[in-house]
Amino acid sequence: MSVAAGFLEPLFAEGFFENEAVHVALAVGTAVAIVAAVVGVFTVMRGQSFAGESLGDIGTTGGSAASLVGVGPLAGFVVVDVLAAAAMELIGVQRVRGRDLATGIVLGAAIGLSALFLYLDTTHGSGNGSTVTILFGSIFAISSSTIPAVVALALVSVALIAALYRPLLLSTVSPEIAAARGIPVRLVGAVYLLTLALATALAAITIGTILSTALLIGPAAAALRLTTRPLRAMLAATGFGIAAVWIGIVLAYDSYYWPPHEHGWPVSFFVVALVFVTYLLSGLPGLRDRRRLRVLDRAEPVAVEP
Amino acid sequence: MFTGFMVNAWEVATIVAVVAGVVGFFTVLRGSAFAAHAIPNGSFAGAAGASLVGLSTLFGLGVFAFLSALGIGLLGRRGRHDAVTALMLATMLALGSLFVSFSSEYAPELYSLLFGEVLGISTNAVLPTLVLGALCLLAVAVLYRPLMLSSALPEVGEARGVSAFAMELCFLGVLALATAMTVPVVGTLLIFSLMIGAPAAARSFTDRPWVAMALSVAIALLVVWFAIAASYETEWPVGFFVGTAGAAVFVVGRIWAYARQRGGFGRGRARLAVEAGVEGL
Numbered sequence: 001m002s003v004a005a006g007f008l009e010p011l012f013a014e015g016f017f018e019n020e021a022v023h024v025a026l027a028v029g030t031a032v033a034i035v036a037a038v039v040g041v042f043t044v045m046r047g048q049s050f051a052g053e054s055l056g057d058i059g060t061t062g063g064s065a066a067s068l069v070g071v072g073p074l075a076g077f078v079v080v081d082v083l084a085a086a087a088m089e090l091i092g093v094q095r096v097r098g099r100d101l102a103t104g105i106v107l108g109a110a111i112g113l114s115a116l117f118l119y120l121d122t123t124h125g126s127g128n129g130s131t132v133t134i135l136f137g138s139i140f141a142i143s144s145s146t147i148p149a150v151v152a153l154a155l156v157s158v159a160l161i162a163a164l165y166r167p168l169l170l171s172t173v174s175p176e177i178a179a180a181r182g183i184p185v186r187l188v189g190a191v192y193l194l195t196l197a198l199a200t201a202l203a204a205i206t207i208g209t210i211l212s213t214a215l216l217i218g219p220a221a222a223a224l225r226l227t228t229r230p231l232r233a234m235l236a237a238t239g240f241g242i243a244a245v246w247i248g249i250v251l252a253y254d255s256y257y258w259p260p261h262e263h264g265w266p267v268s269f270f271v272v273a274l275v276f277v278t279y280l281l282s283g284l285p286g287l288r289d290r291r292r293l294r295v296l297d298r299a300e301p302v303a304v305e306p
Numbered sequence: 307m308f309t310g311f312m313v314n315a316w317e318v319a320t321i322v323a324v325v326a327g328v329v330g331f332f333t334v335l336r337g338s339a340f341a342a343h344a345i346p347n348g349s350f351a352g353a354a355g356a357s358l359v360g361l362s363t364l365f366g367l368g369v370f371a372f373l374s375a376l377g378i379g380l381l382g383r384r385g386r387h388d389a390v391t392a393l394m395l396a397t398m399l400a401l402g403s404l405f406v407s408f409s410s411e412y413a414p415e416l417y418s419l420l421f422g423e424v425l426g427i428s429t430n431a432v433l434p435t436l437v438l439g440a441l442c443l444l445a446v447a448v449l450y451r452p453l454m455l456s457s458a459l460p461e462v463g464e465a466r467g468v469s470a471f472a473m474e475l476c477f478l479g480v481l482a483l484a485t486a487m488t489v490p491v492v493g494t495l496l497i498f499s500l501m502i503g504a505p506a507a508a509r510s511f512t513d514r515p516w517v518a519m520a521l522s523v524a525i526a527l528l529v530v531w532f533a534i535a536a537s538y539e540t541e542w543p544v545g546f547f548v549g550t551a552g553a554a555v556f557v558v559g560r561i562w563a564y565a566r567q568r569g570g571f572g573r574g575r576a577r578l579a580v581e582a583g584v585e586g587l
Contacts, residue, residue: 049388050340053395100339101506105556107343108499112549115421115493119543122417135420136403210347211403214396221389266407272400279393 025139025249025267027147031154032206033215033241038161039199040220040241041233042192046172049217051088051193054103055200056212058084058110062201063134063209064117073134074149077201077209084110085197089190137208137268139249150205153198160195168192169230206245207268215241218275222282244274314427315534321439322488323500323530327508327523328446329484330501332477334509336457341378341478343498344391346485348374348398353419353489354405363419364434368486374398375478383471421493421545431490438487445480453477454515493545500526503552507559525555 043052059077066076084106091102118134133141161168171178171185179185203212219240223233248270255265333342349371356366374394381390446453456463456473464470488497508522533547 044389047388049392050343053340053343053392100337101334101502104339104343104498104502105506105553108503108549109553110549111421112499112546112553115543115545115549118417118421119546132403132406136399136406208403210399211396213392214400217389217392218396221393266400266403269400269404269407272396276393276397 021140029245037237053213054107059204059209061114081197214272222279225282323526326500327526330505334505344395351402354402371482371485375482499552507555510559510563
């Protein structure tokens with residue numbers, strides 16, 4: 001046995017590399033972490049974390065409805081999130097002042113609906129565990145047939161952000177300048193919200209609807225504490241996100257031999273905890289360039305990239 | 307519908323609605339909808355943890371609600387406020403999911419904690435709810451003027467020696483208190499509907515703070531009473547009715563405001579300023 005293998009063995013519980021569920025989890029987790037990071041950087045810069053969080057929660061309605069009619073949860077997440085994003089846009093997320101309220105009202109109504117659907121699921125449907133799976137996710141339970149859909153949605157999301165990159169960035173840092181240059185700020189914002197809905201749906205299938213916000217916001221917020229350049233932040237956030245998902249999967253796999261029950265700790269817990277630690281560490285003094293960050297720390301960044 | 311265990315439901319829900327109406331008024335005024343969503347969710351971990359080690363759920367809820375409030379207040383001071391709130395919330399929920407996974411018998415209770423179980427309230431839950439509710443209203447009464455000033459006109463507040471940060475912490479504390487008492491009734495996910503829907507609707511009907519607050523309480527009461535009655539009749543979850551009725555009331559309020567075509571924000575702010583003891587603005 002080589003030295004490396006001997007060193008690695010205690011880290012990976014037996015059968016980690018042969019396990020089908022682990023392969024699927026790693027593939028889905030990686031694709032989702034990339035999308036979440038890319039979209040998340042804009043979410044944090046635009047101050048729309050609440051919208052991201054709400055779309056995640058609202059996915060519960062989709063997931064529970066999907067389980068009620070017997071289709072996969074991803075379809076439910078995507079359909080309901082896109083509808084909710086449209087509703088938020090209609091009520092008025094574009095005005096900063098009324099934005100949280102509009103988001104909250106849609107969120108409240110959607111959660112009410114998911115309470116009903118989950119209730120009907122448990123009384124009439126088959127799934128007793130569906131509540132926990134939808135809310136807190138179960139990346140090891142994703143079937144390999146979901147991979148093509150996940151990858152396709154991930155590609156669409158990243159492509160949308162790439163296509164919109166310059167106008168989106170400009171209307172994020174300075175809506176006035178963007179409008180003056182003839183950029184349809186509201187349309188750009190609406191398309192971005194649609195992308196956010198897709199990214200949230202993807203994050204929801206990975207770590208659950210009400211935890212999805214961690215993967216979306218955490219790595220991006222940590223990265224934006226380290227650098228002010230959006231592209232670098234996206235790269236760093238992707239790195240953080242993938243690391244959190246991968247290490248989370250390894251730890252969860254190992255945890256099958258941990259106390260108290262020896263039936264494993266939830267993957268989503270590890271992923272979220274790792275993301276939170278990353279965020280805390282990113283605030284350590286010396287890691288960031290204070291002078292430039294000051295600009296971004298305020299509500300609306302003023303510097304525009306040339 | 308008005309006998310046996312249902313009496314507890316009516317009593318507790320009424321207390322909850324009054325507190326949610328009052329605290330919610332400030333939540334909407336301050337634009338703290340996100341915190342009002344995050345703190346109840348954060349407290350979920352406390353309830354799950356307390357039930358795991360055999361402590362009172364209410365105790366766990368309270369401790370974690372205050373921890374979330376502190377975390378949001380302190381971390382948010384240095385970083386981006388909304389991103390920190392989102393992260394704090396997800397971390398608390400993840401902790402909750404871990405506790406739930408440790409406990410084998412807890413799973414059915416999970417649903418009622420998240421979405422509320424007003425019909426299952428025992429008699430000995432009434433008194434703690436009443437005490438916490440009274441504490442909450444007392445805190446709002448004591449903080450009324452500085453809180454109103456700091457919420458409506460933070461700059462003027464600072465100039466008069468009301469620290470916006472201190473007020474934010476105080477407000478988050480009140481929110482945590484309100485959370486601890488309301489979560490067992492309407493659930494972590496739905497207290498939010500009550501705290502946002504009713505006061506937001508009330509504000510579309512009137513500009514005057516006192517009237518808006520009273521109206522907000524009245525609407526919250528109507529929503530909760532309707533939800534309990536409907537839930538009792540249909541056996542559907544109470545959370546469904548609270549959530550949808552809260553949103554429906556808001557929509558009605560917006561239509562009303564739109565129909566009246568009021569001037570908007572300026573007058574409301576001036577009224578609030580007068581209420582807070584600032585003149586000549």
